[in-house]
Amino acid sequence: MTDATLSVSFAGPHVTIQDAGRPGLMRYGVPASGPMDRSSFRLANAALGNTADHPGIEVSLGGLTLQCLSGAVTLALAGGGFIAETPNRTLGTWNIFTLKAGETLTIRPGPWGSWTYLAFAGNLQAKQWLGSGATHGSSGFGGGKLTTGQSLTITNAQTRPDREGRISCPVWARPRHVLRCTLGPQDRFFDAETLTTFTTARFEMTDAFDRMGLRLRGPALVPVEALSIPSEPILRGSVQVSGDGTATVLLSDHQTTGGYPKIATVISYDLDSFVQCRPRDAVAFQTIPPQQAIETTRQRASRFAAFEDRIRQR
Amino acid sequence: MTPTPSVPIFRAIAERAVLVEFGISLDQAAHDAVLRMDKALVANPCLGFREAVPAFVNLLVEFDPLTTDHPAVIDHLRSLLSAQPKVHKPSAEREVLVCYEGSPDLNAVAQQTGLSPEAVINAHLSGDYAVFMYGFAPGYAYLGGVPEAIRLDRKPAPVRNIPAGSVMIAGAQCLVTTLVMPTGWWIIGRSPTPILTQNPARPFLFDVGDKVRFRRISPAEYEAAL
Structure with a gap:
Protein backbone atom coordinates (compact mmCIF):
# COMPACT_ATOMS: atom_id res chain seq x y z
CA MET A 1 0.00 0.00 0.00
CA THR A 2 1.71 3.10 -1.15
CA ASP A 3 0.73 6.62 -2.11
CA ALA A 4 1.41 8.56 -5.27
CA THR A 5 1.64 12.33 -5.17
CA LEU A 6 0.93 14.45 -8.23
CA SER A 7 1.46 18.15 -8.61
CA VAL A 8 -0.79 20.24 -10.85
CA SER A 9 1.67 22.10 -13.11
CA PHE A 10 -1.18 23.63 -15.10
CA ALA A 11 -4.99 23.39 -15.04
CA GLY A 12 -7.31 25.17 -17.48
CA PRO A 13 -10.73 26.49 -16.42
CA HIS A 14 -13.44 23.96 -15.54
CA VAL A 15 -11.01 21.18 -14.65
CA THR A 16 -12.55 19.52 -11.60
CA ILE A 17 -12.61 16.42 -9.45
CA GLN A 18 -15.77 14.39 -10.13
CA ASP A 19 -17.33 11.13 -9.10
CA ALA A 20 -20.72 9.69 -10.04
CA GLY A 21 -22.39 12.72 -8.41
CA ARG A 22 -24.77 13.35 -5.51
CA PRO A 23 -28.30 12.60 -6.74
CA GLY A 24 -31.33 12.93 -4.47
CA LEU A 25 -30.77 16.44 -3.11
CA MET A 26 -32.45 18.63 -5.74
CA ARG A 27 -35.18 19.40 -3.21
CA TYR A 28 -32.49 21.33 -1.27
CA GLY A 29 -31.26 23.26 -4.30
CA VAL A 30 -28.38 20.85 -4.95
CA PRO A 31 -28.04 19.37 -8.46
CA ALA A 32 -26.40 15.96 -8.88
CA SER A 33 -23.24 17.46 -10.50
CA GLY A 34 -20.88 14.65 -11.55
CA PRO A 35 -19.27 14.33 -14.97
CA MET A 36 -20.61 16.21 -18.00
CA ASP A 37 -20.17 13.00 -20.07
CA ARG A 38 -21.17 10.32 -17.58
CA SER A 39 -20.75 7.44 -20.03
CA SER A 40 -17.09 8.21 -20.75
CA PHE A 41 -16.36 8.76 -17.06
CA ARG A 42 -17.80 5.33 -16.25
CA LEU A 43 -15.72 3.73 -18.98
CA ALA A 44 -12.51 5.37 -17.68
CA ASN A 45 -13.15 3.80 -14.29
CA ALA A 46 -14.25 0.46 -15.76
CA ALA A 47 -10.99 0.31 -17.73
CA LEU A 48 -9.14 0.05 -14.39
CA GLY A 49 -11.70 -2.25 -12.78
CA ASN A 50 -12.92 0.59 -10.54
CA THR A 51 -16.49 1.08 -9.34
CA ALA A 52 -18.59 3.66 -11.20
CA ASP A 53 -18.49 6.16 -8.32
CA HIS A 54 -14.69 6.19 -8.02
CA PRO A 55 -13.37 9.79 -8.04
CA GLY A 56 -11.43 11.00 -11.07
CA ILE A 57 -10.61 14.23 -12.91
CA GLU A 58 -12.76 15.90 -15.55
CA VAL A 59 -10.53 17.74 -18.02
CA SER A 60 -11.95 20.56 -20.16
CA LEU A 61 -10.64 22.02 -23.43
CA GLY A 62 -8.42 24.11 -21.16
CA GLY A 63 -6.18 21.07 -20.61
CA LEU A 64 -4.18 19.78 -17.67
CA THR A 65 -0.52 19.08 -16.85
CA LEU A 66 0.35 16.82 -13.94
CA GLN A 67 3.77 15.95 -12.60
CA CYS A 68 4.28 12.83 -10.56
CA LEU A 69 6.31 13.80 -7.48
CA SER A 70 6.42 10.42 -5.78
CA GLY A 71 5.14 6.89 -6.25
CA ALA A 72 3.64 5.52 -9.43
CA VAL A 73 0.09 5.02 -10.60
CA THR A 74 -1.68 3.57 -13.62
CA LEU A 75 -4.18 5.91 -15.26
CA ALA A 76 -7.02 5.51 -17.76
CA LEU A 77 -8.01 8.34 -20.06
CA ALA A 78 -11.43 8.14 -21.75
CA GLY A 79 -13.82 10.64 -23.33
CA GLY A 80 -13.37 12.85 -26.39
CA GLY A 81 -10.39 12.74 -28.73
CA PHE A 82 -7.76 14.53 -26.64
CA ILE A 83 -3.98 14.22 -26.80
CA ALA A 84 -1.99 12.84 -23.88
CA GLU A 85 1.73 13.52 -23.85
CA THR A 86 3.14 10.79 -21.65
CA PRO A 87 6.81 10.25 -20.78
CA ASN A 88 7.39 7.69 -23.48
CA ARG A 89 5.13 8.80 -26.31
CA THR A 90 2.17 10.85 -27.36
CA LEU A 91 -1.13 9.00 -27.09
CA GLY A 92 -4.75 9.72 -27.84
CA THR A 93 -7.58 9.45 -25.36
CA TRP A 94 -8.89 5.89 -24.76
CA ASN A 95 -5.61 4.61 -23.39
CA ILE A 96 -4.27 3.15 -20.15
CA PHE A 97 -0.72 4.03 -19.11
CA THR A 98 1.46 4.51 -16.02
CA LEU A 99 2.98 7.65 -14.57
CA LYS A 100 6.05 7.38 -12.29
CA ALA A 101 7.91 9.78 -10.02
CA GLY A 102 9.62 12.52 -12.03
CA GLU A 103 7.38 12.06 -15.07
CA THR A 104 4.94 14.58 -16.52
CA LEU A 105 1.59 14.06 -18.23
CA THR A 106 0.03 16.76 -20.37
CA ILE A 107 -3.55 16.43 -21.58
CA ARG A 108 -4.63 18.84 -24.31
CA PRO A 109 -7.46 19.08 -26.84
CA GLY A 110 -7.12 16.86 -29.87
CA PRO A 111 -9.20 16.27 -33.00
CA TRP A 112 -12.59 16.10 -31.32
CA GLY A 113 -14.50 16.36 -28.05
CA SER A 114 -14.80 18.85 -25.23
CA TRP A 115 -14.32 16.74 -22.10
CA THR A 116 -12.03 13.88 -21.14
CA TYR A 117 -11.72 11.83 -17.96
CA LEU A 118 -8.70 10.67 -16.02
CA ALA A 119 -9.29 7.68 -13.74
CA PHE A 120 -6.79 6.29 -11.24
CA ALA A 121 -5.76 2.79 -10.14
CA GLY A 122 -5.92 4.01 -6.55
CA ASN A 123 -7.96 6.41 -4.49
CA LEU A 124 -7.75 10.06 -5.49
CA GLN A 125 -8.28 11.99 -2.28
CA ALA A 126 -11.26 14.30 -2.77
CA LYS A 127 -12.94 16.60 -0.29
CA GLN A 128 -16.43 15.24 0.34
CA TRP A 129 -19.61 17.29 0.42
CA LEU A 130 -22.94 15.65 1.18
CA GLY A 131 -21.50 12.21 0.61
CA SER A 132 -19.79 12.85 -2.73
CA GLY A 133 -16.50 14.21 -4.01
CA ALA A 134 -18.13 15.61 -7.18
CA THR A 135 -17.38 19.31 -7.62
CA HIS A 136 -20.35 21.68 -7.76
CA GLY A 137 -18.89 24.36 -10.02
CA SER A 138 -20.51 27.58 -8.84
CA SER A 139 -19.90 26.93 -5.12
CA GLY A 140 -16.67 24.93 -5.47
CA PHE A 141 -18.06 22.46 -2.90
CA GLY A 142 -16.91 18.86 -3.17
CA GLY A 143 -13.53 17.78 -4.53
CA GLY A 144 -13.02 21.18 -6.12
CA LYS A 145 -11.53 22.83 -9.18
CA LEU A 146 -7.90 22.02 -9.86
CA THR A 147 -5.54 24.95 -9.61
CA THR A 148 -1.93 25.31 -10.67
CA GLY A 149 0.46 24.42 -7.87
CA GLN A 150 -1.99 22.19 -6.03
CA SER A 151 -0.97 18.67 -5.13
CA LEU A 152 -3.09 15.53 -5.37
CA THR A 153 -2.69 12.38 -3.34
CA ILE A 154 -3.63 8.94 -4.59
CA THR A 155 -3.72 6.45 -1.76
CA ASN A 156 -3.26 2.74 -2.42
CA ALA A 157 -1.76 3.69 -5.78
CA GLN A 158 -1.14 0.69 -8.02
CA THR A 159 0.68 0.05 -11.26
CA ARG A 160 -1.25 -2.26 -13.54
CA PRO A 161 0.99 -3.17 -16.49
CA ASP A 162 -1.53 -5.92 -17.32
CA ARG A 163 -4.12 -3.28 -18.16
CA GLU A 164 -1.94 -0.87 -20.14
CA GLY A 165 -2.78 -0.22 -23.77
CA ARG A 166 -5.66 0.95 -25.88
CA ILE A 167 -9.34 0.87 -24.93
CA SER A 168 -11.77 0.91 -27.84
CA CYS A 169 -13.86 4.06 -28.17
CA PRO A 170 -17.52 3.13 -28.72
CA VAL A 171 -19.24 4.91 -31.58
CA TRP A 172 -21.87 6.30 -29.20
CA ALA A 173 -19.20 8.13 -27.20
CA ARG A 174 -18.60 10.41 -30.20
CA PRO A 175 -20.27 13.83 -30.48
CA ARG A 176 -23.96 13.70 -31.27
CA HIS A 177 -25.49 16.49 -33.29
CA VAL A 178 -29.12 15.34 -33.29
CA LEU A 179 -30.55 15.48 -29.79
CA ARG A 180 -33.56 13.33 -29.02
CA CYS A 181 -35.92 15.05 -26.64
CA THR A 182 -39.51 15.12 -25.47
CA LEU A 183 -41.48 18.34 -25.84
CA GLY A 184 -42.14 20.34 -22.72
CA PRO A 185 -42.93 20.49 -19.90
CA GLN A 186 -43.68 24.15 -20.83
CA ASP A 187 -44.12 23.85 -24.60
CA ARG A 188 -47.59 25.45 -24.18
CA PHE A 189 -45.86 28.83 -23.95
CA PHE A 190 -44.81 28.56 -27.61
CA ASP A 191 -47.00 28.78 -30.71
CA ALA A 192 -47.11 26.06 -33.38
CA GLU A 193 -44.78 27.93 -35.70
CA THR A 194 -42.13 28.32 -32.99
CA LEU A 195 -42.39 24.63 -32.08
CA THR A 196 -41.88 23.74 -35.77
CA THR A 197 -38.86 26.04 -35.86
CA PHE A 198 -37.48 24.31 -32.79
CA THR A 199 -37.68 20.86 -34.38
CA THR A 200 -36.53 21.82 -37.89
CA ALA A 201 -33.93 24.54 -37.45
CA ARG A 202 -30.21 24.09 -36.99
CA PHE A 203 -28.72 25.58 -33.88
CA GLU A 204 -25.10 26.35 -33.24
CA MET A 205 -23.13 25.65 -30.09
CA THR A 206 -21.69 28.87 -28.66
CA ASP A 207 -18.70 29.30 -26.41
CA ALA A 208 -21.05 30.50 -23.65
CA PHE A 209 -20.88 27.28 -21.69
CA ASP A 210 -19.89 25.98 -18.33
CA ARG A 211 -20.95 23.04 -16.18
CA MET A 212 -24.34 24.68 -15.57
CA GLY A 213 -25.44 24.93 -19.16
CA LEU A 214 -24.67 25.60 -22.79
CA ARG A 215 -26.22 28.44 -24.76
CA LEU A 216 -27.23 27.87 -28.37
CA ARG A 217 -27.34 30.31 -31.25
CA GLY A 218 -30.22 30.01 -33.69
CA PRO A 219 -33.63 31.36 -34.59
CA ALA A 220 -35.35 33.12 -31.67
CA LEU A 221 -37.90 30.87 -29.94
CA VAL A 222 -39.90 33.69 -28.41
CA PRO A 223 -42.54 32.52 -25.92
CA VAL A 224 -46.09 33.68 -26.77
CA GLU A 225 -46.78 34.76 -23.26
CA ALA A 226 -43.72 36.19 -21.62
CA LEU A 227 -45.61 35.95 -18.37
CA SER A 228 -43.83 35.15 -15.18
CA ILE A 229 -44.48 31.50 -14.43
CA PRO A 230 -43.86 30.38 -10.86
CA SER A 231 -40.40 28.81 -10.62
CA GLU A 232 -40.59 25.13 -11.49
CA PRO A 233 -38.20 22.25 -10.81
CA ILE A 234 -35.63 21.72 -13.58
CA LEU A 235 -34.09 18.51 -14.88
CA ARG A 236 -30.64 18.17 -16.40
CA GLY A 237 -31.25 18.27 -20.16
CA SER A 238 -33.98 20.92 -19.98
CA VAL A 239 -33.93 23.29 -22.95
CA GLN A 240 -34.68 26.56 -21.23
CA VAL A 241 -35.74 29.58 -23.28
CA SER A 242 -35.15 33.11 -22.02
CA GLY A 243 -37.50 36.01 -22.73
CA ASP A 244 -35.62 37.00 -25.89
CA GLY A 245 -35.96 33.47 -27.31
CA THR A 246 -32.42 32.18 -26.64
CA ALA A 247 -32.20 28.47 -25.83
CA THR A 248 -29.85 27.04 -23.21
CA VAL A 249 -29.40 23.33 -22.53
CA LEU A 250 -28.99 22.79 -18.79
CA LEU A 251 -26.21 20.43 -17.71
CA SER A 252 -24.49 18.86 -14.66
CA ASP A 253 -24.51 21.85 -12.28
CA HIS A 254 -27.90 23.24 -13.39
CA GLN A 255 -30.07 25.36 -11.13
CA THR A 256 -32.72 23.13 -9.57
CA THR A 257 -35.64 25.50 -10.19
CA GLY A 258 -36.31 28.34 -12.59
CA GLY A 259 -39.05 30.48 -14.03
CA TYR A 260 -38.11 30.38 -17.72
CA PRO A 261 -40.22 28.06 -19.89
CA LYS A 262 -38.60 24.74 -20.84
CA ILE A 263 -39.52 24.00 -24.44
CA ALA A 264 -38.12 20.44 -24.39
CA THR A 265 -36.00 18.00 -22.38
CA VAL A 266 -33.12 16.03 -23.92
CA ILE A 267 -32.81 12.35 -22.95
CA SER A 268 -29.92 11.53 -20.60
CA TYR A 269 -27.74 9.45 -22.90
CA ASP A 270 -27.83 12.04 -25.70
CA LEU A 271 -26.53 14.67 -23.28
CA ASP A 272 -23.32 12.69 -22.80
CA SER A 273 -22.51 12.90 -26.50
CA PHE A 274 -23.98 16.40 -26.90
CA VAL A 275 -21.45 17.86 -24.45
CA GLN A 276 -18.64 16.43 -26.61
CA CYS A 277 -19.64 18.82 -29.44
CA ARG A 278 -17.57 21.97 -29.73
CA PRO A 279 -18.43 25.67 -30.09
CA ARG A 280 -19.81 26.43 -33.59
CA ASP A 281 -20.83 22.79 -34.17
CA ALA A 282 -24.38 22.52 -35.54
CA VAL A 283 -27.04 20.70 -33.51
CA ALA A 284 -30.70 19.92 -34.12
CA PHE A 285 -33.53 18.64 -31.93
CA GLN A 286 -35.62 15.59 -32.72
CA THR A 287 -38.75 15.23 -30.61
CA ILE A 288 -39.85 11.73 -29.67
CA PRO A 289 -42.74 10.50 -27.49
CA PRO A 290 -41.89 9.70 -23.85
CA GLN A 291 -42.45 5.96 -24.40
CA GLN A 292 -39.88 5.96 -27.20
CA ALA A 293 -37.48 7.85 -24.94
CA ILE A 294 -37.77 5.00 -22.45
CA GLU A 295 -37.32 2.27 -25.08
CA THR A 296 -34.28 4.03 -26.54
CA THR A 297 -32.80 4.39 -23.06
CA ARG A 298 -33.32 0.73 -22.21
CA GLN A 299 -31.67 -0.46 -25.44
CA ARG A 300 -28.79 1.91 -24.94
CA ALA A 301 -28.38 0.89 -21.28
CA SER A 302 -28.01 -2.78 -22.17
CA ARG A 303 -25.49 -1.99 -24.94
CA PHE A 304 -23.59 0.21 -22.49
CA ALA A 305 -23.57 -2.46 -19.77
CA ALA A 306 -22.20 -5.08 -22.17
CA PHE A 307 -19.47 -2.72 -23.37
CA GLU A 308 -18.57 -1.68 -19.84
CA ASP A 309 -18.28 -5.33 -18.79
CA ARG A 310 -15.91 -6.11 -21.66
CA ILE A 311 -13.70 -3.17 -20.73
CA ARG A 312 -13.74 -4.13 -17.07
CA GLN A 313 -12.74 -7.76 -17.84
CA ARG A 314 -9.81 -6.84 -20.11
CA MET B 1 -57.19 22.78 -19.42
CA ALA B 83 -55.78 8.21 -0.76
CA GLN B 84 -57.08 9.53 2.55
CA PRO B 85 -54.65 12.15 3.76
CA LYS B 86 -52.86 10.70 6.75
CA VAL B 87 -52.78 12.73 9.92
CA HIS B 88 -49.40 14.35 9.68
CA LYS B 89 -47.46 16.17 12.31
CA PRO B 90 -47.53 19.95 12.07
CA SER B 91 -44.63 21.54 10.20
CA ALA B 92 -41.51 22.24 12.21
CA GLU B 93 -40.77 25.86 13.14
CA ARG B 94 -37.20 27.04 12.61
CA GLU B 95 -35.64 30.17 14.06
CA VAL B 96 -33.28 32.37 12.08
CA LEU B 97 -31.28 35.11 13.82
CA VAL B 98 -30.99 38.41 11.99
CA CYS B 99 -29.04 41.59 12.60
CA TYR B 100 -30.48 44.53 10.65
CA GLU B 101 -27.98 47.24 11.56
CA GLY B 102 -25.61 48.25 8.79
CA SER B 103 -27.44 46.42 5.99
CA PRO B 104 -26.94 48.00 2.56
CA ASP B 105 -30.59 48.32 1.49
CA LEU B 106 -32.46 48.96 4.74
CA ASN B 107 -32.68 52.70 4.11
CA ALA B 108 -33.64 52.25 0.45
CA VAL B 109 -36.49 49.89 1.43
CA ALA B 110 -37.61 52.41 4.06
CA GLN B 111 -37.60 55.21 1.49
CA GLN B 112 -39.52 53.24 -1.12
CA THR B 113 -42.15 52.00 1.32
CA GLY B 114 -42.53 55.31 3.15
CA LEU B 115 -41.68 53.61 6.44
CA SER B 116 -38.95 54.31 8.95
CA PRO B 117 -36.07 51.78 8.99
CA GLU B 118 -37.33 50.59 12.37
CA ALA B 119 -40.83 50.04 10.93
CA VAL B 120 -39.32 48.03 8.05
CA ILE B 121 -37.54 45.85 10.62
CA ASN B 122 -40.72 45.35 12.64
CA ALA B 123 -42.68 44.51 9.52
CA HIS B 124 -40.06 41.93 8.51
CA LEU B 125 -40.04 40.39 12.00
CA SER B 126 -43.85 40.19 12.04
CA GLY B 127 -44.07 37.96 8.93
CA ASP B 128 -45.30 34.36 9.11
CA TYR B 129 -42.77 32.67 6.88
CA ALA B 130 -42.83 29.20 5.36
CA VAL B 131 -40.32 27.44 3.11
CA PHE B 132 -41.95 27.15 -0.33
CA MET B 133 -39.03 25.60 -2.16
CA TYR B 134 -35.29 25.55 -2.62
CA GLY B 135 -33.71 26.76 -5.84
CA PHE B 136 -31.02 28.80 -7.57
CA ALA B 137 -28.15 27.46 -5.48
CA PRO B 138 -27.51 24.91 -2.71
CA GLY B 139 -29.49 25.84 0.40
CA TYR B 140 -31.30 28.80 -1.20
CA ALA B 141 -34.67 28.41 0.56
CA TYR B 142 -37.46 30.62 -0.77
CA LEU B 143 -39.56 31.80 2.18
CA GLY B 144 -43.03 33.10 1.44
CA GLY B 145 -44.78 35.47 3.82
CA VAL B 146 -43.17 38.92 3.55
CA PRO B 147 -45.80 41.40 4.83
CA GLU B 148 -47.56 43.54 2.23
CA ALA B 149 -46.06 46.79 3.60
CA ILE B 150 -42.48 45.91 2.57
CA ARG B 151 -43.05 44.08 -0.70
CA LEU B 152 -40.92 45.60 -3.45
CA ASP B 153 -40.06 44.56 -7.01
CA ARG B 154 -36.48 43.43 -7.57
CA LYS B 155 -33.80 45.97 -8.31
CA PRO B 156 -33.48 46.70 -12.04
CA ALA B 157 -29.99 45.18 -12.17
CA PRO B 158 -28.32 42.58 -9.96
CA VAL B 159 -25.55 43.60 -7.59
CA ARG B 160 -22.48 41.36 -7.53
CA ASN B 161 -20.65 39.69 -4.66
CA ILE B 162 -23.37 39.69 -2.04
CA PRO B 163 -21.94 37.82 0.95
CA ALA B 164 -23.33 34.54 2.30
CA GLY B 165 -25.72 35.02 5.22
CA SER B 166 -27.46 38.04 3.66
CA VAL B 167 -31.16 38.30 4.52
CA MET B 168 -32.97 39.70 1.51
CA ILE B 169 -36.48 40.32 0.24
CA ALA B 170 -38.25 40.69 -3.12
CA GLY B 171 -42.02 40.73 -3.52
CA ALA B 172 -43.59 38.31 -1.03
CA GLN B 173 -40.36 36.32 -0.71
CA CYS B 174 -37.47 36.33 1.69
CA LEU B 175 -34.20 34.42 1.40
CA VAL B 176 -31.08 33.86 3.49
CA THR B 177 -28.12 33.39 1.15
CA THR B 178 -25.62 30.55 1.51
CA LEU B 179 -22.97 31.52 -1.06
CA VAL B 180 -21.41 34.69 -2.44
CA MET B 181 -23.69 35.45 -5.39
CA PRO B 182 -25.07 38.32 -7.46
CA THR B 183 -28.65 39.32 -6.59
CA GLY B 184 -31.29 41.87 -7.45
CA TRP B 185 -33.07 41.39 -4.13
CA TRP B 186 -33.06 43.98 -1.30
CA ILE B 187 -30.60 43.17 1.49
CA ILE B 188 -32.09 44.17 4.81
CA GLY B 189 -30.11 42.05 7.26
CA ARG B 190 -27.38 39.52 7.92
CA SER B 191 -27.74 36.22 9.70
CA PRO B 192 -25.23 34.03 11.53
CA THR B 193 -27.65 31.06 11.37
CA PRO B 194 -26.18 28.46 9.00
CA ILE B 195 -28.63 27.08 6.44
CA LEU B 196 -25.94 24.62 5.27
CA THR B 197 -25.47 23.17 8.73
CA GLN B 198 -22.31 21.01 8.20
CA ASN B 199 -24.23 18.33 10.12
CA PRO B 200 -24.22 15.18 7.96
CA ALA B 201 -27.37 13.88 9.67
CA ARG B 202 -29.26 17.07 8.84
CA PRO B 203 -27.28 19.06 6.25
CA PHE B 204 -29.97 21.69 5.58
CA LEU B 205 -31.70 23.74 8.27
CA PHE B 206 -35.13 23.65 6.61
CA ASP B 207 -37.37 21.14 4.94
CA VAL B 208 -39.82 22.44 2.36
CA GLY B 209 -43.01 23.28 4.26
CA ASP B 210 -41.27 24.32 7.51
CA LYS B 211 -42.41 27.51 9.26
CA VAL B 212 -39.72 30.12 9.87
CA ARG B 213 -39.49 32.90 12.39
CA PHE B 214 -36.83 35.62 12.45
CA ARG B 215 -35.39 36.78 15.77
CA ARG B 216 -33.59 40.10 15.96
CA ILE B 217 -30.07 40.25 17.38
CA SER B 218 -27.72 43.18 17.95
CA PRO B 219 -24.48 43.73 16.03
CA ALA B 220 -22.58 42.52 19.11
CA GLU B 221 -24.67 39.34 19.28
CA TYR B 222 -24.14 38.88 15.53
CA GLU B 223 -20.36 39.07 15.90
CA ALA B 224 -20.49 36.69 18.86
CA ALA B 225 -22.66 34.18 17.00
CA LEU B 226 -20.40 33.94 13.93
Missing part, protein backbone atom coordinates in the same frame (compact mmCIF):
# COMPACT_ATOMS: atom_id res chain seq x y z
CA THR B 2 -56.19 24.39 -16.14
CA PRO B 3 -54.80 22.24 -13.36
CA THR B 4 -56.34 22.42 -9.89
CA PRO B 5 -55.25 21.08 -6.51
CA SER B 6 -57.68 18.16 -6.80
CA VAL B 7 -57.30 17.58 -10.57
CA PRO B 8 -53.61 18.14 -11.39
CA ILE B 9 -52.00 17.78 -14.80
CA PHE B 10 -49.33 15.10 -15.17
CA ARG B 11 -46.64 15.89 -17.74
CA ALA B 12 -44.24 13.18 -18.92
CA ILE B 13 -40.66 14.46 -19.26
CA ALA B 14 -37.87 12.81 -21.28
CA GLU B 15 -37.28 9.16 -20.29
CA ARG B 16 -37.27 9.71 -16.58
CA ALA B 17 -39.67 12.17 -14.94
CA VAL B 18 -43.22 13.36 -14.40
CA LEU B 19 -44.13 16.94 -13.50
CA VAL B 20 -47.35 17.22 -11.48
CA GLU B 21 -48.96 20.65 -11.83
CA PHE B 22 -51.55 21.70 -9.24
CA GLY B 23 -51.96 25.28 -10.45
CA ILE B 24 -50.51 27.88 -12.76
CA SER B 25 -50.06 30.86 -10.46
CA LEU B 26 -48.82 31.32 -6.91
CA ASP B 27 -51.67 29.91 -4.90
CA GLN B 28 -51.66 28.49 -1.36
CA ALA B 29 -54.13 25.68 -2.11
CA ALA B 30 -51.95 24.50 -5.01
CA HIS B 31 -48.83 24.67 -2.84
CA ASP B 32 -50.54 22.70 -0.05
CA ALA B 33 -51.41 20.03 -2.63
CA VAL B 34 -47.71 19.89 -3.65
CA LEU B 35 -46.66 19.35 -0.04
CA ARG B 36 -49.35 16.68 0.50
CA MET B 37 -48.30 14.68 -2.54
CA ASP B 38 -44.61 15.08 -1.67
CA LYS B 39 -45.21 13.67 1.83
CA ALA B 40 -47.45 10.89 0.52
CA LEU B 41 -44.82 9.91 -2.05
CA VAL B 42 -42.00 9.79 0.49
CA ALA B 43 -44.19 7.56 2.69
CA ASN B 44 -45.23 5.41 -0.25
CA PRO B 45 -42.70 5.68 -3.09
CA CYS B 46 -43.47 4.29 -6.54
CA LEU B 47 -41.39 1.49 -8.04
CA GLY B 48 -38.13 2.93 -9.38
CA PHE B 49 -38.54 6.19 -7.43
CA ARG B 50 -35.41 8.37 -7.49
CA GLU B 51 -36.32 11.76 -6.06
CA ALA B 52 -39.08 14.34 -5.78
CA VAL B 53 -38.57 18.10 -6.02
CA PRO B 54 -41.33 20.30 -4.59
CA ALA B 55 -41.77 23.84 -5.93
CA PHE B 56 -44.51 26.49 -5.59
CA VAL B 57 -47.31 24.83 -7.53
CA ASN B 58 -45.74 21.68 -8.95
CA LEU B 59 -43.84 18.58 -7.97
CA LEU B 60 -41.17 16.91 -10.10
CA VAL B 61 -40.87 13.15 -9.70
CA GLU B 62 -37.80 11.46 -11.17
CA PHE B 63 -37.71 7.69 -11.70
CA ASP B 64 -35.48 4.93 -13.05
CA PRO B 65 -36.51 4.32 -16.68
CA LEU B 66 -35.03 0.81 -16.57
CA THR B 67 -37.58 -0.38 -13.99
CA THR B 68 -40.72 1.70 -14.61
CA ASP B 69 -42.27 4.16 -17.06
CA HIS B 70 -44.39 7.32 -17.13
CA PRO B 71 -47.85 5.67 -17.17
CA ALA B 72 -47.01 3.46 -14.15
CA VAL B 73 -45.63 6.42 -12.20
CA ILE B 74 -48.64 8.58 -13.09
CA ASP B 75 -51.02 5.82 -11.94
CA HIS B 76 -49.20 5.64 -8.64
CA LEU B 77 -49.25 9.43 -8.16
CA ARG B 78 -52.95 9.52 -9.02
CA SER B 79 -53.63 6.87 -6.37
CA LEU B 80 -51.86 9.08 -3.80
CA LEU B 81 -54.30 11.88 -4.67
CA SER B 82 -57.35 9.83 -3.81
